[in-house]
Amino acid sequence: MSSSTVPEQRWHARSEKPIAAKAQGLSVPSRPCFYGRLSFAPDGSVEKVERQEADGRSMGERLGWPPFCCVYVDNSRSAWQRNRNRPDWDRMLATMDATEAHLVPGDSKADHVHDGIMVYHGDRLIRQPYDLELLLNLADQRHVPLASVSGVRNLASPDDRFILRIEAAQACRQSDDTSRRVRRGLLANAQKGRMKWGGVRTFGWGVPTGEVRKVIDQKTGEIIEKPVIDMNKVVDDEIKYLRECGLLVLAGLSGRGALA
Secondary structure (H helix, E strand, O other), X not given: OOHHHOOOOOEOOOOOOOOOOHHHOOOOOOOEXXXXXXXXXXXXXXXXXXXXXXXXXXXXXXXXXXXXXXXXXXXXXXXXXOXXXXXXXXXXXXXXXXXXXXXXXXXXXXXXXXXXXXXXXXXXXXXXHHHHHHHHHHOOOOOOEXXXXXXXXXXXXXXXXXHHHHHHHHHXXXXXXXXXXXXXXXXXXXXXXXXOOOOXXXXXXXEEEEEEEEEEOOOOOOEEEXXXXXXXXXXXXXXXXXXXXXXHHHOOOOHHHHHO
């Protein structure tokens, strides 16, 4: 695709100088919100939501935005799986509806309308074209600016919608490629008789290696350390019971009876 066919992007190089949003035809919201999502980067690093929010507030000040009305956070929630529940994402969408039909009375984060969204980066918000279209449909006919620490887009602008759709398609393709490589790796390990890594330890297998890995606590969003388990090594005190059960099943006893 040639540069002449793609609308000029409005992403601004990050600096500490104020950005005149109105001068660039961008609306300044009166009730903006912030959306953050904590997950691991490919290199194993993380951007804590607090750091994302701080950078977002700094960017908001440079754009002349008022303080965030609400802060939405979905810790360790995938943005590329359609069936993955993101509670605060759903709340934020309710506040974007131009008809106000989806507001939730009594929910302090979903009972009023917002007219601007700030995120740390676009992939914190959307990695599926489906989610983008849902957001665009709800914000239809409203000049809702979508900002990140690197710039701003207008959800009502045809040019900005075009670029957002391209970026969402690229992010979806990257997620699909990663998923395909992971599935192929799991299949290769299964064909070699290797146990899967991660998840719940299977009874009879899984010996600590002495190493630790960083994970996100689903309840608190904090980074914690968990021991690395080698799922291909047997636990002697457990595997003997599996052997006994196996012999009982081969002798004609039911699986439930063998485990009783």
